[in-house]
Amino acid sequence: MQVRDGEVVKTEVEQASSRILEIMALKGKVTDAGAMTVRCTDYESDEEVYRARHPWSVYQVPVTAMAEAMDRLRDRLPRDGWEIVKDGVDDSPAKTPQIVAESKGKEYSVDLRLLDESKYGDASSLIEVTVVSACYRSK
Template identity: 35%
Template sequence: MFREIAQRKPDEVRPTDVKTKMSSLMLVVPLSLMTLTGCTMNDENSDEIPFAGTSASRDAADEMEKVSSGIYDLIGVKGKASNSRPGITDCASKDSKAYFRTFHPWSFYPASASDLDVAMERLKTELPKHGWEIVFYGSDSSENKNMNLVADNDDRKSSVKIIKMSKNDPPKLSLHVVSGCFRVPDGEEVERF
């Protein structure tokens, strides 16, 4: 499913492609994250979001930070990451008191603008060595023709969309990591932040 959506132009993405009911936090996350949230990490023909396990919201958010940190380590060039924390959103068509997903939008700013290409190429090479399957790599339809990379990790029940924004001031990689559906332990409710 990622391949199909990622190759469409933004005006060709159908509402049925994105099945996540957005919380107020999700409204600030760019459209690129929304295309990730309705897809499965393990069956390209399925609209089902994979089950990621049972977890408290804070524990799942901490795990999401570890996923993002692992991606940061693969960048392999000097630079700085934005200081953002993961958030919690609903899990499409599931009880919002018991099910949730985590998302983590962040940016990477290389110390040198010339390192942006190196960072993107390293991610393209290194992600598959660490359990990620690249499901799309190519330019988007924006005026800047930004390079996009979309990858799934079945073991981590996570997906990432990376956009190389070389014409941004300053140049950066924009990263959006999302999880599968978690269920809170019995007797607990989803904590939103």
């Protein structure tokens, strides 16, 4: 496991998020509190192991445009060095469309979900994005 500077990892995760937003090419509103450092729960040891996590979403865009953005992601993520490891629906009762991809070196992963609330008469549809880093030991 790599020893990394947590601030550098957070910056890299935010840069990956920015690139994903560019690929989406949506003109909506974006939530963004910035990346955060969280304990990595994949390791059950006394050592301090972390990952950077950056959850955000795009909203106030027509659902049809969001579906087109998901198609762009399917096409462009592999060309941008990501491997799509899941492309289907999640295991929620709503069967939400989901794409999960990992960067080529598996340093980062992204989980993208299209939450279509329009079928329930709600205009608050969105694409939910979570970019996370691989686990690392802090410097």
